[in-house]
Amino acid sequence: MGHTGLNAASPDELAGLLERHAYLTDDGLATACFLALRMGRPLFLEGEAGVGKTELAKTLARVLGAPLIRLQCHEGLDASQALYDWDFPRQLLHLRAAEAAGVADVARLEGELYDRRFLLARPLLQALETSPSVLLVDEVDRADDEFEAFLLEVLSDFTITVPELGTIRAEAPPVVVVTSNRTREVHDALKRRCLYHWLEHPSFEREVAIIRRRLPDAAERLAGRVARAAQRLRERDLLKPPGVAETIDWTEALVALGARDLDPGTAAVTLGAVLKYREDQQRVLAGGLDALLGGA
């Protein structure tokens, strides 16, 4: 099983393609993506918030030139929101129109009611019907465990059965990226279907490279200082250590202010871009910004 639109022969080549779309990977992630594409397996990504799980799915979609179909999970998510739903108002309208036109063939009319055009495709069905596509099942840990059961069904066969219509099969299975923040353990059966990868915060050098790649306007010195400060913040005891997403936001804020370097003054006024909890800000300010920014 393979995916259309992929022309990478090795993990390194795929890493190159991803980099061209401003996403820097390491060996592990590149191999994970490569195997997911080659084996047609869903990729299960776990890691701290803001390490780039969602961004990876978006970039994969750009690399493959395929649309990204996103299913944001939440508590109480059910089949009619994730798979499909019948469009009752339109069915009713159709019935009324047929009545007005005086249609006599009742059997045919009834058959027409459960036609594909009255079926509203929700993300999972949409992904099976769009080929090629990238399906992002975001924060699956937020959905109830019942939901995982039918997600498992869709992800193992790439088919959806609509009782009134029959089985809908994907022409070519979509590329699937499942992300989780580990607020609860996801069922093993689901994980077993997937390739599992744990995403770490990037190393200092890689983070500088990511900032430079995403924000070409940022001075090299600024990128280095911001990355260093972010690395130090992650070592602190914070409610929400900054992810790469926050580092990029912070740099963007500093660039917008015209800063070429990160000093305590500019850091203090832009701290809200990187620390989103009042307690965290207070803790860092109490520890002194010089300590955070000191050194090279």
Place this chain on the structure above:
Amino acid sequence: MRDVTETMVGFARTLRAAGGPADPQRVQTMLEAVGHLDVLDPGDVYWAGRLALCAGPADIERYDRCFAAYFSGATPRPGRKAPPVVVRRAASPRPGDGEGGDGRALRSAASSTVEVLRDRDVGRLTAAERAEVARLIAVLDAGAEHRPSRRFAPAPGGRIDPARTVRETLRRGGEIAPLRRTRRTRPRRVVIIVDVSGSMSPYADALLRFAHAAARSGGRGVEVFSAGTRLTRLTRELRFRDPDAAMAAASAAIPDWSGGTRLGEELEEFLDRFGQRGLARGAIVVVASDGWERGDAALLGEQMARLRRLAHRVIWANPHRARPGYAPLTAGMAAALPHVDDFTSGHSLGALAALAHLIKGRPHARRPR
């Protein structure tokens, strides 16, 4: 030289022996993955295995250890040896057993022991009584209070269910018969944090058994942690159905039995790693501790305030509360108490049953706020 499949399967067996999730389906995935990569490149082999044979961040360290050991030719050293656990099998007095011969007398004696044991402090029982209490704790029903769910169920009263009404109307050829629905309910999540420090050691076993009973009645909605000097998630260990097996697994997992207490820090870690992300939101949180805090009591107060803001209800069970003349004077207890909805004891079988009622949402010892 052995062929690739044999080598890789051998590696998977090593990993499984070390406790890794290397089931046949995952091994199949690994072999398929290796097929797409360069078998002679150690990096590729490493990643093919890691992507297929790990199921969580905790598995990665073990994987690395096994990988290094297997592919360097050495045998992996066994994992951390679990401390020996004395498991006492709870036995009920059986008629015809032991010294007496009169079955009827023994049976009536058994029912009256329940009454006697009900209010006895579990810290002061003999081994036999303790086993009997353990057996009785295991059958406590500690299901959780219900909360409204997002989903609906058909009901005789309530708001109109548009989809079902339209479907029914279609079925009846246009005649409208309004159908109604109300919200379904789901049990609330229950989080139980048991203090296993030295001062709590007479009660820790009974409280963990209670947590096990709660996990058995509440299913996946119950999360259990132990606190002392290190926060340990015990939910998976307590999934064993047999109480003694669950206790043995929990004892093996807890690294800080009978140590000190840094409850404030533990609670902070719980809230940072689990609570704030969703585990404590809308949950019923039970903290079973005597509040003898060695760390900063102010931190404990601060974290309890945070917990209160997240949780639906916070219950504090302090076994020492039942002692005559008890007053919450320890700094930790005094700091925590303003942020607690229910303050109860949990020192005896009867008190644990009362705690179960509290979790069920039938107030027994509601403190005026």
